[in-house]
Amino acid sequence: MEESLYREIEEIIEKYREEETPLLCVLQEVQEKFHYLPRNVLGYIAKKMNVPSSTVYGVATFYSFFETNPVGEYVIRVCKSTPCHVQGAFNVLQALKRELGLKEGETSKDGKFTLEVTSCLGVCGVAPAMMINDVTYGNLNDERVREILALYRR
């Protein structure tokens, strides 16, 4: 890893120095920068924050928004909880799989998209729904999925 990246991580840790137990905040911000949390980065964070690396790794693998493997530029999270399920979430997932040529948990070869399923996004009023990074899309059907993907393919 490049020297400058380590410096950026140090800056993030420094930013939260005043906070009590800021591990989650640090991991969130580091992931925002690098899109995922590589193992050597986790080790470096552990060393700098003086926390056992097993703890850091345990936290990073516990929460579904933390990625320990490389992900695409756009992470698509399709809700499959019951309110979306009974409104056709299965078909939306099929449409996404077909359009992207990906299975759940896979990333496209060009590094653009990662497809994941998730629990309730809290927008059940417009079910079925999905999130692409931090933008929410609702009332999905095959056509809407194609339109939305076109926006990100440009």
Add this chain to the structure above:
Amino acid sequence: MFYRTHVLVEMTSSSVAFGAAQVKEALEREIERVGLKNEVKVLETGSFGASLPSPFVVIYPDNVIYAPLRVQDVRRVVEEHLLKGRVVRELMLAGGLEWKTSEFAFPFPLAKETRVVLRNSGFIDPLNIEDYIARDGYMALAKVLTEMTPQEVIEVIKRSNLLGRGGAGFPTGLKWEFTYKAEGQEKYVVCNADEGEPGTFKDRLILEGDPHSILEAMAIAGYAVGAREGYIYVRAEYPQSIRHLEEAIRQAGEYGFLGENILGSQFSFWVKIRKGAGAYVCGEETALLESIEGKRGEPRVKPPYPPQKGLWGKPTVINNVETLANIPPIILRGPEWFKSIGTPTCPGTKVFTLTGNVNNLGLIEVPMGITLRELIFEIGGGVRGGHGLKLVQTGGPSGGTMTPDLLDVPMTFDTLPKYNSALGSGALTVVDDTHCIVDVVKSFGEFFLHESCGKCTPCRIGNKRIVEILEKISEGKGTLDHLEELLHLGRNMKMTAFCGLGQAAPNPLLRCLEFFREEFETHVKEKVCPAGTCQLKSLQRTVR
């Protein structure tokens, strides 16, 4: 600056999904183009209520609603209505509803709606503290700091009999009292905004539409229990809630409602936001505390309860967003007023979210004690497509399963447990009779399998086995023994799981096995799915 007209654009995560942001942009662009920039102001507001078309735009003070307003129609509205003063009738909300404001009531066709928690949502610009102040915002905090002792505040909340709106329904006043009485210099107030229960989005709309009400309530709680610091734990899926809260905290600090010596009193209070990272179990209060402490969000052993040993081992009061939103009105209007709404044992209102196969999706705030029939058939407009009602899951997967025979039970924290159900968070997921029960129960099971934190075996392995068996049944490989095994697993999980989530996980399964026994048996005996929506459908076709 004085504006003659305000254009209110509903801006919630759901309306954004319908293009509300683009409509707002277009409105601003067109208003500037026609030279009305100094006369007309475009504001973002929170949710206007249940089942309204989106994007939803109100012209104030004209009381004209344009909904759904599409980007291509914005120019006409601006040129005709705002510039020339001619209402564009054909773009108005069907039925030509009149929009009137009156305190705590919202006279939409939703006659039963009573707004306490959502009193400001849709009426104010959540990003402008002055809007909140104009509607008695921070008055309750001022009253508490100048006229009341902490004990008096706790007494008022206790007398109001406000029950925790996160799902468990524990008396809020008692929680505050326990925390107040607990030994210790340092205490904390935590707002649980980790709303993960599928079908629930009430907290999101409160946070997006009225963030200051939560900050005010947290400060009041802090004064009552003797805390100087509060944390709001918001789930990562709610970026807009986080943005609104950040701005609200900044403004409240600027105006002196948060920080050192609030309103010149001896009381100081700060609020910080902690963002979740996608773990349903963190909605469990002790798991949430673990998460704030930077650990894996695994529940703790109780007792000790958080009022004794909470955040960093210090006494902590944890309240849900909706619970907190009730606090300022109770302080201002008194416990007797609060008790005049709802039922004697469960006073106040409840925000319900209507989801699934119902005609009108959305949220509605109504007095406690309303029946499911009123909620689904009057407010919700009935089951979509004219289908029959199969079941309603209340309070999400960990709540209760209501079958059509229970439509007239009053919805309160105390009545539903008598029917093996629970009010929970107020989520209502309507499932119509075109759905297969095995498929629906499997969808609940998959949720718990995905979200089990893995700490205890009954939950970690139990949910896995439940999903596996349900899969076998829907593949036509089920036996009657499997149904017995499901019952056995479910009952054991209920008795032995470590936390409330694991204990609640088998609830829908157990209830459905009882009520829909016949449909399960048809699956395993005849290898046929009567509804035809699980994987057996194709099997059924090849057999015939």
